[in-house]
Amino acid sequence: MLVKMSSTNSNAADKVRRKVKVVLGKSKGSTDGVRTLESKSSNVDKAHKKVRVAIKKSNGSSDDVRTLEPKEKWSTKVQSRGDGNDAVSYVSANEKSSKPHSRGRRDLKTRSRNEGFEGRFEGNNRKRKRISADPGMVRDQALEGHMEKLDKKSTSKVQKNFGRSYLDKGKKVFEGKAREFGDSRKNTSLRASRNRSGNDLLDKKNWRGRKDGAYKLNHVKENGIGNGASKTSDNRKAPWATKRHVNQRNSAVGSVEIPRRKKDQAKKQLSTDSEDKPKKSKRVIRIDPHDISNKRLDDDISNSGNSQMKKDLEENSGVEMSKNAQFRAIRPSSSILSFVEDNLLGRRRDIDFRRAGYNTELSAPLDNIPFSTSSERERVEVPAFRNKLEFFAAAKVSSSFPSPDLPEIAFAGRSNVGKSSLLNSLTRQWGVVRTSDKPGLTQSINFFKLGSKLSLVDLPGYGFAYAKEEVKEAWEELVKEYVTTRVGLKRVCLLVDTKWGMKPGDHELIDLMERSETKYQIVLTKTDLVFPIDVARRAMQIEENLKAKKSAVQPLMMVSSKTGAGIRSLRTVLSNIGRFVRL
Numbered sequence: 134m135l136v137k138m139s140s141t142n143s144n145a146a147d148k149v150r151r152k153v154k155v156v157l158g159k160s161k162g163s164t165d166g167v168r169t170l171e172s173k174s175s176n177v178d179k180a181h182k183k184v185r186v187a188i189k190k191s192n193g194s195s196d197d198v199r200t201l202e203p204k205e206k207w208s209t210k211v212q213s214r215g216d217g218n219d220a221v222s223y224v225s226a227n228e229k230s231s232k233p234h235s236r237g238r239r240d241l242k243t244r245s246r247n248e249g250f251e252g253r254f255e256g257n258n259r260k261r262k263r264i265s266a267d268p269g270m271v272r273d274q275a276l277e278g279h280m281e282k283l284d285k286k287s288t289s290k291v292q293k294n295f296g297r298s299y300l301d302k303g304k305k306v307f308e309g310k311a312r313e314f315g316d317s318r319k320n321t322s323l324r325a326s327r328n329r330s331g332n333d334l335l336d337k338k339n340w341r342g343r344k345d346g347a348y349k350l351n352h353v354k355e356n357g358i359g360n361g362a363s364k365t366s367d368n369r370k371a372p373w374a375t376k377r378h379v380n381q382r383n384s385a386v387g388s389v390e391i392p393r394r395k396k397d398q399a400k401k402q403l404s405t406d407s408e409d410k411p412k413k414s415k416r417v418i419r420i421d422p423h424d425i426s427n428k429r430l431d432d433d434i435s436n437s438g439n440s441q442m443k444k445d446l447e448e449n450s451g452v453e454m455s456k457n458a459q460f461r462a463i464r465p466s467s468s469i470l471s472f473v474e475d476n477l478l479g480r481r482r483d484i485d486f487r488r489a490g491y492n493t494e495l496s497a498p499l500d501n502i503p504f505s506t507s508s509e510r511e512r513v514e515v516p517a518f519r520n521k522l523e524f525f526a527a528a529k530v531s532s533s534f535p536s537p538d539l540p541e542i543a544f545a546g547r548s549n550v551g552k553s554s555l556l557n558s559l560t561r562q563w564g565v566v567r568t569s570d571k572p573g574l575t576q577s578i579n580f581f582k583l584g585s586k587l588s589l590v591d592l593p594g595y596g597f598a599y600a601k602e603e604v605k606e607a608w609e610e611l612v613k614e615y616v617t618t619r620v621g622l623k624r625v626c627l628l629v630d631t632k633w634g635m636k637p638g639d640h641e642l643i644d645l646m647e648r649s650e651t652k653y654q655i656v657l658t659k660t661d662l663v664f665p666i667d668v669a670r671r672a673m674q675i676e677e678n679l680k681a682k683k684s685a686v687q688p689l690m691m692v693s694s695k696t697g698a699g700i701r702s703l704r705t706v707l708s709n710i711g712r713f714v715r716l
């Protein structure tokens with residue numbers, strides 16, 4: 134705080150006859166600085182401005198009066214005496230500057246303690262320093278020469294306290310000062326402070342502040358953070374104003390809503406940027422013209438125009454269709470489609486079964502409703518299959534075959550196709566025939582009696598199996614011998630996995646049976662694992678292949694031992710064999 138005082142009474146003051154700039158202040162940290170200063174200036178007024186100006190000489194004599202040389206730098210010290218007369222003393226800067234460590238912060242602190250008001254300068258400067266400080270720049274400058282120590286402390290403090298609230302607080306202090314004293318006084322105070330001995334530090338700080346401001350201004354301009362800094366005319370304000378501006382911008386990014394115009398601009402910018410970048414190639418979904426797997430059953434998939442178009446496409450393209458494409462190009466007949474739908478063949482949801490009135494908690498719920506485990510056999514609609522299923526013979530060689538007393542129905546097919554499972558599900562006697570998910574479990578021809586009128590034969594599978602090659606060959610030879618030579622064999626159910634269709638082993642067996650005139654009927658198994666449309670396609674495909682086969686019995690059957698779909702139909706077909714066979 135600055136007070137202009139005129140000394141009138143004392144001789145020294147008369148001689149000097151000049152306006153004295155007195156710096157009044159208080160130790161840092163005081164909040165009532167203004168009030169205190171006012172009271173002090175009123176004390177001065179009450180004493181009719183009887184101010185004794187004592188110019189201290191280096192020998193400490195207070196009586197000597199020195200003419201104030203304009204060249205000399207002076208600062209003023211006011212001492213409150215308690216009797217209403219404050220003493221204002223002028224202190225030569227030369228004297229102070231002669232003190233050791235006069236430029237150090239510690240020294241300033243000491244002086245602020247010892248000399249009271251002068252501490253205010255130090256405190257104010259520090260505050261201004263804080264306000265204008267940029268952590269990064271302070272850190273850089275901290276490396277410079279003799280300011281290193283000071284800057285290290287300052288940097289750490291600034292870094293700790295750096296933040297918007299801190300800057301706001303600094304701004305308040307700064308503005309408060311400006312309001313209180315006005316710009317002229319402020320400049321005077323700055324001049325006075327510069328004149329003080331040992332206050333090169335302040336100059337340094339101010340210079341540095343200006344330098345920071347200029348640097349920051351350039352930095353902001355270069356980085357395009359904002360134009361606010363460029364409006365600042367006072368360089369000393371620049372760092373503070375810029376910092377505040379930057380701080381506001383930064384905080385705006387995180388919390389404050391960005392104005393719509395700016396948002397739009399940002400969007401435009403983004404869009405132009407994205408134009409420059411190479412565009413991502415769009416994911417192209419190639420649609421197989423022959424693939425109608427996604428079509429529902431009730432779609433007009435047997436549309437002749439559509440199939441004609443596909444045929445033309447195939448002919449024109451001259452490319453042979455893959456087996457998969459050929460399969461997907463199959464148009465099932467309406468009778469097959471309706472059979473599939475009526476028997477709920479194919480992959481279905483439980484909800485579909487429940488809607489149709491089946492109890493999904495039961496095993497093979499589609500076989501018959503409502504079957505309980507205890508009275509399953511009594512409820513089988515075909516009397517032949519109500520009989521108990523009994524194992525009575527196993528053969529690994531043809532010589533071990535039992536005598537053909539009963540008409541036989543054999544179940545042949547590749548390994549793991551579900552032969553043994555089908556036997557169980559047909560008789561609803563789970564566990565009589567052993568099953569496994571490991572291909573090759575059944576390694577011999579197993580004979581089962583179903584009552585006194587029918588015999589069911591479980592054949593070993595062919596194709597892939599967990600067995601030695603020679604063993605597998607032996608099975609295949611045995612099966613071939615059985616189907617071609619067995620007397621009493623009335624029907625071979627050739628099981629084909631719906632998903633995979635017929636394989637070379639199947640065709641080989643068919644050829645054998647054709648030659649031996651053994652009646653065989655194709656049974657598609659595991660229909661629950663494929664979509665209904667694919668069940669129909671597979672049935673259609675196999676029927677087409679077997680059209681020319683004489684020993685093949687129509688119709689082709691479709692079953693699922695798991696859901697029980699198609700089992701009742703197969704039972705009915707097979708029971709007819711026993712009925713019409715004369716033993």
Ligand SMILES: Nc1nc2c(ncn2[C@@H]2O[C@H](COP(=O)(O)OP(=O)(O)OP(=O)(O)O)[C@@H](O)[C@H]2O)c(=O)[nH]1
Binds near residue numbers: 546568572574658659
């Ligand atoms: N999802 C489903 N799985 C089935 C069906 N039928 C059989 N399986 C399973 O297929 C696997 C093979 O069944 P098996 O009855 O042992 O097949 P297999 O033809 O007798 O096999 P081999 O005796 O090795 O020739 C087992 O894990 C059965 O649970 C069916 O209709 N649907």
Ligand SMILES: [Mg+2]
Binds near residue numbers: 575
């Ligand atoms: Mg088996």
